[in-house]
Amino acid sequence: MADKKQQLVLSIIDFLNQSIDDGTVKQDDREGLEVAIQCIGEAFGVDPSDDNQRGRLSTQVKLQTIFDVFLKTRDKAGPSPAPAATPSAPSAEDKIKAEKLKQTGNMHMTAKKHEQAIDAYTKAITLDSTNPVYYSNRAAAYASKGDHASAILDAEKAIEVDPAFVKAYSRLGHAHYTLGDYKSAAAAFKKGIELDPTNANLKSGLQNATDRMPSEDDDDDDDDDGPPPLVPEGDLPQSSTSSIPRAGAGAGAGGLGGMADMFRGMGGGAGGGMPDLASMMNNPMMMQMAQQMMANGGLERLMSNPNVANMMNRMQSGGAAPSMEELMSDPDLKNLAGQFGGGR
Structure with missing residues (x-):
């Protein structure tokens, strides 16, 4: 198992090098930062130019992405540990309006208009926050536009609303998998399988995540079929959903x-x-x-x-x-x- 401290150090070094390359750091400060990067690497035995070591230690997730997830989770939790108030039950009229907004969001997803889909699902949630489908669908829309940190938050919210809602575990596993957190992805898929033991998509996702989890005997990145596709609940055709491309596409x-x-x-x-x-x-x-x-x-x-x-x-x-x-x-x-x- 790769040293977790070295993994963190490599992520920090990559972040600092990226800050130098993208101009975040002033020209006058570059030399000092480069010296600091070298000292940090030597102190922890991390050489970012060593491809073998990088293959063993790389988490495939940028430090900035991890920090963004932390900030969103913290903001969601709020400054007080007090339990959240139970949402009031929506009226029958609000439920009908929310369902229409969900259908509108699904149509936007079919047309790959992800921002409009997110807006429609958000309005549906405002009217009926007790329906896990709306959070799950919005998670799919976020994931489709590459915002997997927000997809994780919505999938977790869907599970909070209904812990038995299987699709949310697929959403959560997909988002963690795409961010390279294979351990969390496997845990999400496994929980979904406990609720639905016959679900082929969850089984495939668990197998892929488990295969990609690092081990001392296998540091190489094997080809994989990726987690299950993002399928919003509703009447969307399968062709309108997104998934990670399968390995071997093209000439077989x-x-x-x-x-x-x-x-x-x-x-x-x-x-x-x-x-x-x-x-x-x-x-x-x-x-x-x-x-x-x-x-x-x-x-x-x-x-x-x-x-x-x-x-x-x-x-x-x-x-x-x-x-x-x-x-x-x-x-x-x-x-x-x-x-x-x-x-x-």
């Missing part, structure tokens, strides 16, 4: 693997280099690919790609042939692999 493993196998079968070297031209032209798959590319103009587009041109010039000048890794780093070639290798 089948396309890349198929392209690699084809190159190896045509005489590619052990280092992953390109085969000779004669082998390529004798391969039926390559010929079919070339014919289709010429028919749809793809060959012309490919040859106008500056990366491809640089590779060809390098080979003509006696340089090394490009490796599969270099080829697949180019979006056009990667898409080509997906199209003709069965990866889409």
Whole structure:
């Protein structure tokens, strides 16, 4: 387990360096601050230029973000520990108006008008603060615009209003996950599963958060599918909701693997280099690919790609042939692999 003090020190150093870079610190004060940063790092054994150490200690959450969450939580709690007054029950008329405002907010979410959606949900909450759905939906709107600190507060408020409201735990887990607090995310998803043991989204979120929690044996950032999507309660279509992109989008493993196998079968070297031209032209798959590319103009587009041109010039000048890794780093070639290798 990474040293928590070193994690905090790295966050402080990153904040100070960012303050230097963005001009927060005056030019005359930069040198003194840089010396202070070096002294702090040495005192705690933290070297921000060490990629291995950074990978082990980084929380992936900016110190400023953590401080913002603290301030909002403190302001929400207020200066007095006295318990909050029980909200008065809304009238039947207020409930009807609040439901209409919720529907308006849902329509704004569908149109990705997040600010308008937040305003509509806020008005609904003003009329009926006893409905956890309004807080949950506003949490989704905040998360969609990148304000995950506010999303956490609204999700927690929804749980406060109704501790059995499962969707709020999904919202809370999603926000913590996106901010890199995988431990808190896992706790939220786990609590939701206790209430709804068959909920596949919560189970997936818990698995992803658990997989991303740091350990001494695994400091690398593995690909993940992300937490469950943000689905506001109501009649919103699934396509209008947001989620963390899934790993592997674009050309699939089948396309890349198929392209690699084809190159190896045509005489590619052990280092992953390109085969000779004669082998390529004798391969039926390559010929079919070339014919289709010429028919749809793809060959012309490919040859106008500056990366491809640089590779060809390098080979003509006696340089090394490009490796599969270099080829697949180019979006056009990667898409080509997906199209003709069965990866889409």
